[in-house]
Amino acid sequence: MSSAAHAVRSVISPALRSFEQQFQARPRDSLSGLRDLAMQRFMALGLPSNHDESWRYTNLRSLNGIHFTAAPQHERSELEPFASVSLLDGAQRAATISMVNGYPWLHSVDSVINEIEVSGLKEIARLEPGRLARFFAAPSDADNRRWALLNTALFADGLYLKITKKVATPLVILHVGIGSDTDTVSYPRVIIEAAPGSSATIIEHHVAQGERAVVVNSTTQIALGRGAQLEHYRVFATGPDATHFDFLDLRQEHDSRCKQFTIALGGGMVRADMDVRLNEPGASLESQALLVGYENRHVDCVNTVTHAARDTTSKQTARAIASDTSRVVINSKVVVEAGAVHSESQQSCRGLLLSQAAEIDSRPQLEIHTDEVKCAHGATTGRLDPDMLFYLLSRGLDRNTAQSLLVFAFLADVLTGMSVASARASIENALIGQMPDSQLLRNFR
């Protein structure tokens, strides 16, 4: 690390200093040139603060005083089996790759799915760095990419997937975070490349194991080739002590289609960023977010979708629920660049407040630099509809049951769009578990 960063900030926080120490301890590799740049930018910019546009609602001050160490690699033998946390039940055929603290376990997955090439990032960086070049362009100063910069500087290993054909079986990436006595950060990195005409379903499921708090800084990059189709899930289901920064970068070529689900069910603090570029005509994105805040949890979801070519379409649906003293933020921005004529975009953000102290902040934004586009956006936040509630009560349902049903119904739009039945069932179950009268609701579904 050069001393240039020090010049910018005369006093750096213990957190920044600890990241710098992690960086200095890293072995050099074929990506080092780029990692140097990323680290320099990160040190110069520092942790995001409320002055940064996309961080207005999420305060990270408490992190500044913490000395972080890199989360260690774990051997399989130390770990409990993960079956109990699996999103998919036995009936659903699926392949699972585990990544523990960002380190993939590759020994058992060689041939789980023939149509997906699975490699470790460390190995690819060593043997074929050229394949990664397109994923490691010049670092960006954008404030929504701050943690992704740090991930680029510090990820030790990761997962590289190349989807080569049409794959029917869903692939689950089970991200397991394991805390330790010290404050650790893990840096999971996943790169997914979908060959032209291929199709697949990939579920990234984030969980934490053990009693200790975890901090996760994950980045996933996806590139869809011409006509490729992907259904991608990211499910955050860590415990109340977890802090999670996730960045999803999606690039789409001609006529590619992506259906993306972001599901926040857990975590003390979850910040989920998504940056999508529809780079070529015919590319389409359907993004659905289901953000559940309860207790004193904080969920912040920031989407940016850029229509960079003509005839591209995007549809974003977000449903947020906040109870107790939780807070949920939805920032969703659509940019239509000059020349992206005949683009169509829809944004719908709806929030449901279940307590006086809960808060939902919803900000759909549109930035249009061309004519001949169809863009619609809407945002509403409110409480349970009294007419619906009275209707259910007038049919003899308990008040608690009626309320839970309506909460559940509010989320139905997103849930019904999921084509992996057993993932949907698990997510439904996880949601139901948080509601009063959960047993009755289970019978009801």
Added chain:
Amino acid sequence: MRDINLLEITDLSARVAGKDSTPGKDILRGVNLTVKAGEVHAIMGPNGSGKSTLAQVLAGREDYEVTGGSVTFDGRELFALRAEERARAGLFLGFQYPVEIPGVNNVYLLKAALNAKRKAAGEPEVDAYEFLTLIRQKMKFMQMSESFLTRGVNEGFSGGEKKRNEVLQMLVLEPRLAILDETDSGLDIDALKVVSKGVNSLRDPKRAVVLVTHYQRLLDYVTPDYVHVLSAGRIVKSGDKSLAQELERRGYDWVVESRVA
């Protein structure tokens, strides 16, 4: 059975629930009505007379505040029961504007409603197979398509379908007292016949029906024992079914005016 007072409304007054310290508008101003088991009553009246308010107050809607009088239902103090308890005790409100609840399945709601009622009566939950058989039979009777089984509550239903669905719910729940709030409004003649058939099938010496309606048309198919005219929050005239025919001929003015005079 005919001698049991199923519903006894005495001098009932109610207003729209006030906001902050502002009292709401008075709507019901001393309603008296007795409905015995086995009877069908029609409550008619001009717009704004308080018909729907009466129906909603009886069903337990919290947007209204009862300011005076009392109501007993099957011998129990009605206002001591919450809306859901009234339903389980056998009071059914057929809504004028049934609400759409996307994401809550129509049939599951019906099953939960039936089970809530059975539980309150100390009966076991309905068997899944028996329930489905029952629903299919009632749906056939109400000439409803199978697609109703899988749809959300009233989701995307036409006006007529919503009203049929209300009557379907009534037939499955078999209430002691059904209050149907303008169930006939917005129906074409075929739908009106089906809805009327549903209501008639519930006529029984143990039960009673109160039809709130604006027009006499429904009463051609469901013959009431009594017809009442509600005006400015009071029942100003009562009679038999011939009163409805007279109202159809002469309108409401003469009833309302004769009262004022």
